[in-house]
Amino acid sequence: MRARWARPAMPWIGLAQEMTDLPLRIGLERHPDAAVVRGRAGWLVRGLLAMALVGAAAWLGYAIAFSRGLDQRHAAAQQRLAVEAAQLDGYLSRFEYLPSLLETSPDVFRLLGTPDDRALQQSVSLHLKSINLLAGADNLYVLTVDGDAIAAADFDQPGTPVGSNLSYRPYMRQALATGRGAFFGIGITSARAGYYLSYAVKREGRTIGVAVVKVNLDxxxxxxxxxxxxxxxxxxxxxxxxxxxxxxxxxxxxxxxxxxxxxxxxxxxxxxxxxxxxxxxxxxxxxxxxxxxxxxxxxxxxxxxxxxxxxxxxxxxxxIAPIRRTALIIGALSGLASIVALLLLGLLAQRRHEIRQRLASQAALQAANDRLEIRVQERTAELRAAQDELVHAGKLAMLGQMSAGMVHEINQPLAALQTASDNAVQFVDRGMIGEARGNLVRIGELVRRLARLTGQLRVFAYKSHAPLDSVSVEQAVAETLKILGARVKDGGVEVSVDLAPELQVRADQTRLEQLLCNIVANALDAVEGAAQKSISIRAAREEGQCRIAIGNSGPAIAADVLQRMFEPFVTTKPAGKGLGLGLVIANHIARSFGGELRARNLDSCGAEFVVLLPLAA
CATH class of the missing domain: 3.30.450.20 (PAS domain)
Incomplete structure (x- = not known):
């Protein structure tokens, strides 16, 4: 990396020093006393400027801290006020319905019709008292249109409004004018402050009285x-x-x-x-x-x-006294920080000569550093060239691996093709034309199969652009067993097939058969040395997917190999019998269909490979 060297700090300090030193040197030569005076004046000016700077920094720190402290206090206060206002509004809203509730009482209407009925006054007052006990208001009472209080929840308490005329109260006038009223004030009879809510009681559209509730906010x-x-x-x-x-x-x-x-x-x-x-x-x-x-x-x-x-x-x-105290402390700290900054500037000014002397050595070091950087760049370019060669070699190796993998894929069809052609010759020699025709038809199918397999040579390196279609699992399994039929028969392997009916997956016919061939071929290799040679193929619907399980009775897969089963060149076969590419290709095909391939050891013996594929719509 390029080293970064410090440049001379604050060149204007040196210029100012030179400009200050020049008249001083002249003064020393001509007028020594004047030089002393000028020197003292210069220090005085510098001191005054420093004091002004310190004072300005202290004042600015105080002003900013005080302003931000007030802003934070206002924000917190607004949140507290919002909560208090919501509580107060909610508390008062609980009682807004209460006056209108009296319209449901027939006794209230009868009392407003005959306000001098003492027995009815007593009955309505008791009714108001029972309602008020449930509501929790300070008082609840009824007024005539003239403002006379004729019934109240506190009728039996000192200071009850019963018998008083309250026509001058604003809530009375508001209820008569608009149907509702609200008012805060001190009770004339009770001498207790409260919030009054009034409601006009009407009969057939005509106001016959006013119901009032008083809410205590203490x-x-x-x-x-x-x-x-x-x-x-x-x-x-x-x-x-x-x-x-x-x-x-x-x-x-x-x-x-x-x-x-x-x-x-x-x-x-x-x-x-x-x-x-x-x-x-x-x-x-x-x-x-x-x-x-x-x-x-x-x-x-x-x-x-x-x-x-x-x-x-x-x-x-x-x-705001705490805010002011905090701001004063911050202002003092700002002043101290400015003093420290001024001292640092003075120190930098004193060291400017040392910095100039170091510039020459730094320049030499910089040149050496530049040469070193050029060398690093050249070395980096060489490494990149070597890396490109390695990548190219890797590509060539992969091409060889893919060719070997394709050979692995077409070995079984070629063996079946050879067997069918030999049988066809024997059938012709014996005059068995029907059997020979059947073998020739089978040979044609195998040739077409080989053509499809060679057409899939690039499936591992490139994504297929052919659209996926609905493929029958039963047909794919049948084609797979036809291709590997000779190996199954020669090896004496028992193959059991259990497929759900009409099972269709979203895939490509040729590549699905290639996937199944790879797994079944591996299963055949696994059971070669087993006492009981058996392979099971099961397919069923499971959680919106098709689950194809291919198990074998061969030995279990080692734990370290099982973790890397789908990596290239990982194989348990002896040298020369496999490259470890078959399952890699199968896994790649499964993923290209939107599915996945899994492997596990069975509890009894052997291993099982599970292919999960999306069902066809």
């Missing part, structure tokens, strides 16, 4: 306090209606306008609260976030989230 305030979170819920007027701190509750964020105060005096949503502004100063306020300073001077990061359909804002305040 549990949310308690949960905020327990978690130590500073949170506010602000209504449409900008007044805090829920707060984690008591001194923030029922106080507006900013002073209220005169018309707002007049409307509050009429509807009385905040009871006797003074509505004194919180006195906060908004240092920064965006769409959903900002910073605010309280009356005590504490600065908070502020995040807001609106509650859908309620015109409320949920606010979360976080003290």
């Amino acid at each position: 549990a949310f305030e308690r949960e905020w306090r327990n978690r130590g979170a500073d949170m506010l819920l602000v209504d449409a007027r900008g007044v805090s209606i829920l707060a984690s701190r008591d001194e923030w509750r029922f106080r507006p964020l900013t002073p209220l306008a005169v018309d707002a105060l007049e409307e509050i005096a009429t509807s009385k949503p905040y009871g006797s609260s003074s509505l004194a502004p919180l006195g906060w100063s908004f240092l920064e306020r965006g769409e959903r976030s900002g910073r605010v300073a309280t009356e005590r001077g504490t600065v908070y990061s502020m995040d807001e989230r609106p509650l859908q359909e309620r015109q409320w804002q949920l606010m979360l305040l976080d003290d």
Whole structure:
């Protein structure tokens, strides 16, 4: 590899040094005192620049850390607000159906028709109390269209609205005007704050009364306090209606306008609260976030989230003092890092002369390195040429192996061809023309078989472009046994065949027969020295595939050979009897059909080869 040598660092430092040294040398020759003054002035300027750089680095580190800290705090706050808003909305939504539920009670309609019936008031109030116990609301009551409370779930408790006129309440006016109403405020009779949901009770399209449910939200305030979170819920007027701190509750964020105060005096949503502004100063306020300073001077990061359909804002305040402290630490570290950087620059400037002296030796080393690299490139080219020669030799060797494999494949048809031709001559000599004709027909079939086999010489090296078709397994097995029939007979081998009927696979007829011939021929070789010579061929459908199992009664295959059974030149046959290519070719053919070839030893004796092929459609 080419060595990489360092170049002189920071050439502008040397130029600046030379420019500084030149007037100093001139001053030393003419005015020594002036030279001292100039030298001190130069150091003063450099010191001031260094201090400015350190200060700028410290300020930049502080600003970036503070900004990123605020961004992370805002992101976390928005996630918390989303959860809180969902909980609050879900809690309030549970009670929206409750007022309309009273329309299903006939007693409510009768009471609204005769509001002065005391017994009916008692009965409806008890009914409301039973419903409220199940719903878990703060209160549930019924008003006439004039605003008189005539029945309530808390009729037997102090502060019950029964007997009071609430026609001035906004939720009453909203229900009469639009059929529904919503309002947050302090109860006039109970002095407890709550969220009111109203529903107009109608008969034949005419409003005859209003049903109201009051929901207590104090549990949310308690949960905020327990978690130590500073949170506010602000209504449409900008007044805090829920707060984690008591001194923030029922106080507006900013002073209220005169018309707002007049409307509050009429509807009385905040009871006797003074509505004194919180006195906060908004240092920064965006769409959903900002910073605010309280009356005590504490600065908070502020995040807001609106509650859908309620015109409320949920606010979360976080003290930014920890963020500021972290930013100050990072700013200080940035300043220290800049000091270290300046010291390193000074060190580099002092070493520039040494670097210049090393350049000459580095140049010499670079030249030697270049010569070495050229030599490495030449050697690499020689190795590549040798590699190409090896690849070429490998190709020639494979060509020889494939030729030997083809000889292995056509030996059996040639033997059968010789036997059939000899028999045909004898039949002709004896005048047995019919038998001779049968042998000649068989010879023709074997010749065509040999032509097909030689046409498949390139099947191992190239993928066939001939489309696959539906092939009968029974016919392929029959052709295989015809080709190897002479070896089966001469060897005294018992062949059993068990094939499922009408079994068709997606393959090529010639190559499937070639695959089966290779496996059966290997089986014949395996049983040559066995006491019992038998071969079984079974085929059946299995899990959407065709499973062809060819077993033999020969010796088991060694474990190390079984793992490499389908690699070239792996064979258990003696030298000169096999090249170890038959199963390689068979495996290649099976894979070209979209199947696979497996081998295993049988439990009793012998081995079994299993071909899995896709069934024809």
